[in-house]
Amino acid sequence: MYVTTPVETAVDLAELGHNRAELVDFLTRSYTGAKGNDILAEDMAAMPPRRRAAASRLLDGVVTGTASKLELRAVRAILAELGGTEVTVLVNAKVGGYRFDVVIPEARVLVEIDSYAYHAADGERRDSRTFAGDRWKANAATRRGWTVLRYADVCVDAVPDLVGEQVADTVRYNLAHRPRWRRDGLLRTDHPFWWWHPLFPAFR
Known part of the structure; x- marks a missing residue:
């Protein structure tokens, strides 16, 4: 069974017109901790180029990787x-x-x-x-x-x-x-x- 990553889910929801502020909060909470940005980078690397570009636009200004x-x-x-x-x-x-x-x-x-x-x-x-x-x-x-x-x-x-x-x-x-x-x-x-x-x- 394929499970989407948080960033993929956020891109899907953004394309459906979901509230951006809620997606930003979701991404911030999904990629917390000292390794949060490493995991995000791995998830981004696994995405096709078009969706990766959409994810980059969505992530602009989003703070990830914080431990608290x-x-x-x-x-x-x-x-x-x-x-x-x-x-x-x-x-x-x-x-x-x-x-x-x-x-x-x-x-x-x-x-x-x-x-x-x-x-x-x-x-x-x-x-x-x-x-x-x-x-x-x-x-x-x-x-x-x-x-x-x-x-x-x-x-x-x-x-x-x-x-x-x-x-x-x-x-x-x-x-x-x-x-x-x-x-x-x-x-x-x-x-x-x-x-x-x-x-x-x-x-x-």
């Missing part, structure tokens, strides 16, 4: 503030072996959305190893010439417009000044911490 409602709210705020700035906004993409919540490659800007439970030093779902890993992750990106911006969940909830404004301003500044980045001389610690850190043998 918090991330989705932050990404939408960032996109709103970026306006017509010609950049690519990737969600849950990898840089230097690490996955970041938002990656804006042209400006070398990375954004992390930190919930207290997972990222605070005394968060209920944290331990010392993951807390340490977060620091190595940001350090490695900074040494490679990326600007790392981090926002707490309470800030995304309370002032999403200010989060978006700061990210957009940083993007525009970096585009104008083109930060330098290291192409050589990288240290062992510039690679994912689970490759070398003695606290993380289970990751190897």
